[in-house]
Amino acid sequence: MIYDQASYRDDSDELYEPLLVEKASKEVAVEDGPLPDDLTRDTLEMPELSEPELARHYTRLSQMNYGVENGPFPLGSCTMKYNPKYIDQVAGLDDAAVHPDRSEGSVQGVLDVMATVQDYLASIGGMDEVTLQPPAGAAGEFTGIAIARAYHRANDDERSEVIIPDSAHGTNFATAAMAGFDVVELPSGEDGRVHLEALEEAVCDDTAALMLTNPNTLGLFERDIEQIADVVHDAGGLVYYDGANLNALLGQARPGDMGFDIMHFNLHKTFAVPHGGGGPGAGPVGVVEDLAEFLPDPHARETDDGDYELYEPAQSIGKVHGYHGNWLNSLRGFAYIARLGGDGLADTSEKAVLNANYLATQVDLEIPYGPFHHEFVASAGDLDAADFAKRMLDYGVHPPTTKWPELVPEALMTEPTETESIETLDALATAFDNVLAEDEATLASAPNRTTAGHIDQASAARNPRLSWHALEDGEE
Numbered sequence: 001m002i003y004d005q006a007s008y009r010d011d012s013d014e015l016y017e018p019l020l021v022e023k024a025s026k027e028v029a030v031e032d033g034p035l036p037d038d039l040t041r042d043t044l045e046m047p048e049l050s051e052p053e054l055a056r057h058y059t060r061l062s063q064m065n066y067g068v069e070n071g072p073f074p075l076g077s078c079t080m081k082y083n084p085k086y087i088d089q090v091a092g093l094d095d096a097a098v099h100p101d102r103s104e105g106s107v108q109g110v111l112d113v114m115a116t117v118q119d120y121l122a123s124i125g126g127m128d129e130v131t132l133q134p135p136a137g138a139a140g141e142f143t144g145i146a147i148a149r150a151y152h153r154a155n156d157d158e159r160s161e162v163i164i165p166d167s168a169h170g171t172n173f174a175t176a177a178m179a180g181f182d183v184v185e186l187p188s189g190e191d192g193r194v195h196l197e198a199l200e201e202a203v204c205d206d207t208a209a210l211m212l213t214n215p216n217t218l219g220l221f222e223r224d225i226e227q228i229a230d231v232v233h234d235a236g237g238l239v240y241y242d243g244a245n246l247n248a249l250l251g252q253a254r255p256g257d258m259g260f261d262i263m264h265f266n267l268h269k270t271f272a273v274p275h276g277g278g279g280p281g282a283g284p285v286g287v288v289e290d291l292a293e294f295l296p297d298p299h300a301r302e303t304d305d306g307d308y309e310l311y312e313p314a315q316s317i318g319k320v321h322g323y324h325g326n327w328l329n330s331l332r333g334f335a336y337i338a339r340l341g342g343d344g345l346a347d348t349s350e351k352a353v354l355n356a357n358y359l360a361t362q363v364d365l366e367i368p369y370g371p372f373h374h375e376f377v378a379s380a381g382d383l384d385a386a387d388f389a390k391r392m393l394d395y396g397v398h399p400p401t402t403k404w405p406e407l408v409p410e411a412l413m414t415e416p417t418e419t420e421s422i423e424t425l426d427a428l429a430t431a432f433d434n435v436l437a438e439d440e441a442t443l444a445s446a447p448n449r450t451t452a453g454h455i456d457q458a459s460a461a462r463n464p465r466l467s468w469h470a471l472e473d474g475e476e
């Protein structure tokens with residue numbers, strides 16, 4: 001096979017980067033171990049490469065992709081924050097790499113950091129206690145809704161329904177269903193917000209919780225949030241805050257002050273933990289005082305002697321993840337918050353809102369709903385939003401989130417990161433406007449300047465070939 005180093009393609013023009021074992025390998029003998037013979041091999045094919053060859057392999061793989069270090073990444077709702085290098089330096093410290101089974105006495109510094117991040121997040125969110133255990137936002141939602149169920153049960157008040165606005169993220173619906181609740185979908189009002197009359201009609205004795213994000217997925221602030229919380233509380237329900245949009249509120253307003261009882265934070269969205277690639281995230285959950293006894297086990301706290309310990313909250317829902325959650329991500333969040341401080345965090349949200357509003361004034365696209373905060377949802381009009389997005393890659397920028405929320409036809413949900421410069425925002429606007437001026441035929445074959453071409457995402461999702469062996473065997 002001829003492998004073209006310059007184009008990442010093989011002789012049949014397929015995208016290709018050899019596996020390490022394909023580049024150079026060596027058969028090594030496997031020593032006898034405690035496993036039964038039928039589960040072990042005598043020899044193993046191991047890659048054998050020099051350091052530069054290894055470095056080139058990973059660099060090439062990274063060049064086949066697009067990330068926050070290639071250019072802007074305005075993926076709405078997901079907040080693709082720039083990941084400052086110092087937080088990885090902190091997470092790479094020798095002292096941070098502790099085994100989770102070590103005794104409490106020997107990891108006091110780790111527990112101190114955990115208790116401190118819990119406090120930081122609690123004061124940012126206006127919550128009383130925070131658990132660091134859930135590994136992602138969706139896992140945080142599940143933890144929060146499990147806490148809501150435990151709370152109602154402890155009051156002998158079994159409730160069966162969770163109310164969710166139609167504009168909500170798919171994970172909200174999945175969470176409520178997985179936790180065993182019936183989902184009551186709340187239609188948005190004409191202005192894209194929750195309407196009090198619709199909410200009043202939806203609440204009842206069975207309402208366990210309302211799940212809401214604010215600003216919502218259209219980037220709109222729910223102005224009636226205090227009345228919304230009152231309506232749910234009056235019916236005996238709890239109010240859950242989906243923290244994915246916290247980037248808009250940091251240092252300006254707090255979910256706890258708006259009446260929310262439970263919330264999650266996405267450290268990989270708002271607090272600089274690297275995002276995507278299937279890597280570990282972190283979805284800490286905050287609660288008000290009445291719910292603190294239901295938090296997952298273990299929970300870190302400072303003792304009266306000034307030591308740190310782990311304990312099991314009185315009516316804990318149990319574990320939602322191994323050990324203490326993704327500790328190194330808690331540490332990254334700590335480093336980010338400690339470095340920026342309260343003023344720095346407030347500056348972050350101001351710039352997030354400014355960047356979104358500036359970009360919106362520079363694009364020719366229609367933006368049906370506003371005024372928005374850190375993100376806006378434009379419409380691709382007569383063009384297909386997914387094709388529109390793929391074509392943007394040809395202009396060297398990453399596209400926004402597409403086709404969601406469905407309130408906007410052919411939605412382009414755009415969130416330019418707060419760290420982007422005005423020059424980058426202008427380049428983004430040019431990409432949007434260039435694509436808007438093109439026809440569907442041009443878009444349908446794009447992108448043309450990227451490593452991979454126009455991928456059929458529906459087939460890729462329905463018929464994934466997940467292993468290299470499947471490709472090798474010619475499996476469909």
Ligand SMILES: *Cc1c(COP(=O)(O)O)cnc(C)c1O
Pocket residue numbers: 077078136137138139168169171172213217242244245266281283
């Ligand atoms: C990302 C997101 C979630 C889910 O968070 P993950 O960390 O991806 O699991 C939930 N709600 C909204 C609005 C989001 O943008």
